[in-house]
Amino acid sequence: MHTILPFLLAMIAAIVLLNMWANKLRIAYPILLVVAGLFVSFMPGLPRVKINPDLIFFIFLPPLLFEASWNVSFKEMKKWWRMIGSFAFIVVFFTALSVAIAANHFIPGFTLALGFLLGGIVSPPDAVSTGAITKFVQIPKSTSAILEGESLLNDASSLIIFRFALVAVGTGQFIWQEATLSFLWMVVGGAGTGLLLAWIFVQAHKRLPLDPQSNIALTLIEPYFMYWVAEEIHCSGVLAVVSGGLFLSNKRLIFLNSTSRIQSFSVWESLVFILNGVVFLIIGLELPEIVDGLRAEGIPLRTAIGQGILVTGVLIAVRIVSAYAALIATLVFRPGVLPRARSNRRRWFMPLLIGWTGMRGVVSLAAALSIPITLDNGTPFPHRNLILVITFVAILLTLLVQGLTLPSFINRARLYESFPEEPEDQRRQTMKHGLKQHSYQFLRQKYGNELDGHIGLEKFLKKWEERAKASEDNWMNDKTKSIFVELLESQRQYLTELNKDPKVDEDLIRQQLYQIDLEEERLRVV
Template structure:
């Protein structure tokens, strides 16, 4: 304990420093973290980082998925659900199938079941990597919504493949009827359990005398509980966390106070940042142990690298082919729901871009490390070290090759020139704020018209919201005006919630304004 604790603290310090360096270099921080972990692993005398395979999913996945479900725009997910569904399920299945066939044909000793196991591990793209990379370039709201929504659901589909492949490897058989029934239960049961528990947690937050600290503590527990209950009932823990997180995110204004939302945002941002950083460092730190296992297995390092390169090529190719197939199907059956492209050239190149966003990361590593060391019979799990190594190569290559070139491709091909209208976003903000001012004025005039006449404090109160005065003198704010102030803030939240139903309004802009209202309410408490 006395040796591992300083090492863990040093890992966090390295994560922070490398993230700052990545921001200065304008590259995605997961790239630097993986390379740094690989270099650190060669330092002699460092303790080996070992994580129990049975706990790898439970430690990292629930909070990462829960936070992602709170960040994604549910309105945009509903709008682009066809594209998101096809990428999250059909593309993942096609990718896993492609990897299974290629691995079975070209890797000696790889059965079709082992191929599907590898395919399930490496098929889901990593949301953290894509988000970290695309923040350096402007992309349309529709594209980011598709990528974010896909990242939430593709983990579930890939892990379902992973679980069935594990059973097939362990038992040597695969019963389609039983698999179909289990698949249906995993999906419906996972979503149902997630929604049921989310409703319970919402009521718990409402009815219990919680403050900001206890609210945040509960939100840290909730994703783990959702995941654990679903897995105990043999459902998809991933879908439980995602569905529950989306439900709670949509109702956050109903059960969390402004203090809980503000402080919770900071706590969760830091918590998820550390978790992601640790995982990407572990990816690099695990390599020496994996290569030792390859040596013991008698697989030459160069041969294993070649296998990894081939599988990575299959991943990229399958995703690009799937993107073109999805575009073609949408053009034929639902041409009106295609994202705006602007020109034929852009429309033809867009699937290449979507295919090139398939960086692998956290989920692939977690799945690979979760492979048991031995089968139930006590025999060593076949090809475990080779699967781990191929997964590492796929993560490393997609991060380095795709991650470093994606911003350049977007800028060089000018795919989104004219599609990302910053002036339009700024105009939307101005219109929203003007609408809020008008809403405030009508609210005050309609409900407190008598108090406004001749009352200095109320006149100042109205002026402060109508003109957003910069004066710092808050001596006029008494208990009466504070109550009205809070009521007015709540009225603004309701106005923004209604405004968010407009499909043309970017939900991120609404959330930013809601955050400002929360800050205003907290400022009021210290006056």
Template sequence: MHTILPFLLAMIAVIVLLNMWAAKLRIAYPILLVIGGLLISFIPGLPKVKIDPDLIFFIFLPPLLFEASWSVSFKEMRKWWRIIGSFAFLVVFFTALSVAVVTNHFIPGFSIALGFLLGGIVSPPDAVSTGAITKFVKIPKSTSAILEGESLLNDASSLIIFRFALMAIGSGQFIWHEAALSFVWMIVGGTGIGLIVAWLFVKAHKLLPTDASSDIALTLIEPYFMYWIAEQLECSGVLAVVSGGLYMSARSLVFLNSASRIRGFSFWESFIFILNGIVFLIIGLELPEIVAGLQTEGISLQTAIGYGVLVTAVLILSRIISSYTAMVSTLIFRPSVAPGRGGSLRNRLLLPLMLGWTGMRGVVSLAAALAIPITLHGAPFPHRNLILFITFVAILLTLVIQGLTLPYFINRLRLFDSFMNEEAEEATRREMKRGLKQHVFEFLKKKQENELKDHAGIELFMRHWEEKAKVADDSWMNEKTKAIFIEMLEVQREYLTALNKDPKINEEIIRAQLYQIDLEEERIKSS
């Protein structure tokens, strides 16, 4: 313990330093993390970090998926659900099938079941990597919504493939009708359990006298409860966490106060950042052992790298082909919902290519690969080291090749210029703030007329809101005026919540304003 603890602290320090370096270089930090993990593996004398494969999913997946479900815009997901659904399920299955067929043909001793296992591992693009890379370029909200929604749901579909492939390898057979029933139960049961558990936790937050610290502690254990209960009932723990997280995110204004939301946002941002970094470094630390395992299986490093490059090429081509297929299908059957409609023909033809080029792999693939059992029926699991190595190569190549070139291609091709409408978004912000100002001013007038005719601070309130200027003397801010101010902030939240129902309004603008209102409430409470 005295050896491991300083090493773990050093790992976190390395993660932080790599993130700062990535920010300075203006590249996505997962790229440096995966390269850093690779370089660290060559340092001699490092202690071995071993995590039980059965615990990998349980430790890392629930919080990663829970945080992602809170960050995504459910309104945008609902708007683009057809494209998101096709990418999250059909494209993942097509990719896994492609990997299975190619590896079965080119890798000696690699069965179709093993190919599907590898395909389930490497098929889902990584939400964190995609988000970290696209933050350096401006992309339309429709494209970002598709990428975020896809990355949230494709983890579930890919891990379902992973589970069925693992069962087929273990039993040596695959019964289709039983698999179909199990598949339906995993989806329906997982979603239902996630919603039920989330509803219970929302009630707990509302009924218990919680503060910000206890609220954050509860949100930390919630995804683990959702995942564990669903897995015990043989449902999809991933879908349980995603559905429960989306339910709680949509109701966060109801059961969390402003302090809990502000502090919770900071906590989860740091926590997820550290989790991602640890997984990347762990696989780097295990690389020497993986390479040694390859040599005992009679597979040279050069051959293994070749297999990794082959699988990576299959992943990229499968996603690009799927992107163009989805575009053609959408234009034929639902032309009104095609993203980027109205742009030039050149840009509409290049858009699927860019969507296909966003398939960077990351932490979920690493966690799935590490979760493969070490033994099967008492014997070493077939080709486990090779699957781990191919997964690492696929992540490394997609992050470095696609991750470094994607911002350049978007800026160079000016692909999204015709789809971006910054003036419209700025107009939306101005209209929102004007509506807020008018709504609050009417609230204060009604308050003055009905309850506070002789209140000394109400006129200052009205002038403060009308002129948006600081008042030099804060002596008028007594307990009663604080209560009015906080009530006024709640009125603003209600207005913004109602405004967010408009499908034309970008939810990111609403969320940013709600965060500012939370900050203002905390400032008033502490004054």
């Protein structure tokens, strides 16, 4: 323990330094993480870390998926559900099928079952990588919403394919009738389990006398519990976490107070950041042993890298073709549901942009590491080391090639300029203006008789926007404070109703709700 603890602390410190370096270089930190993982594999003297493959999914996936579902905009997902659904299910299956056929044809000894296993691993684009890269460039809100929603659901669909392929490889057979029933149970049972447990957790948050620390601790338990229960009844733990996370995200204003929401945001952001970094460094620590395994199987490393490049090319090509196929199909069959475009250039460049954002990341890596070392009969799992190398190569190439070129691609093509949207500052000012009008009317209607002659309330009404900058707070007595808290709750209700308008950006709503939470916290120390 005394030996491994300094090493673990050094890993976390390295992750922090890499993130600082990435921010300075203005590139996404997953790009440096995957390069660091490769660099670690060449460093002599480092311990070779071995993690039980059965624990990989359970340790890493639940919190990563839960945090992603907590932050995604459910309103935007409903708005673009056709595009999101096609990419999250149809395109994922088409990608897995294409990888399976290519692997079966070009990789010696690869069966279709192994090909589908590899396809299920590498088919889902990574939400963290995409979000970290696109934060340095401006992209249309519709594209951002599609990418966020797709990245959340395609993890679930691809991992279901992975599970079925794993069974097929282990048993050597695949019965369609049983697989269909099992698939339906995994989907329906997983989503239902997640929603039921999420409702129970909401009631626990509301009814138990929990302080902010206990609330946050409970949110850390929830994704693991959802995943575990769903897997115990043989349905999809991934879907349980996703559906439960979406439900809890939409109820957060009901069962979490402002303190819990503010503190949980920082806790979860830090946890996911560390988990992402640890997975990339773990693969770096395991790469030497993986390479040794390849050599023992008689597979040259150069050959494995070449096969990884082949699979990566299939991934990129299939995603771009699928994006254009989805656009053409929509133009033919459902032109009315297409997003409005001010020019044909915008419409025909959008699929290319979506197709080029298919960076792979931590979910694919965790899935590959979770492959068992041996089959149930004790024989080594076929081509496990080769699958790990191909997965790492696919992640490395998509992050380096697509990740590094995506910002330049968007800027040089002037995609955003060709279809201008209302500037975010203008949308934010419009929302704040409506919020100020609502606040003024709320105070006038409910406390109009008390305003006259009350110095504190009059000052609050006239200068409530500058209250955080005030040099003295002696005007904030108990009466003013209670009215202020009531006003903040009224503002939350106003923003919640405003969010029902499909034209309103939910990200701006959430930012303003966070500011209201901070304002309420400031009152606690006044």
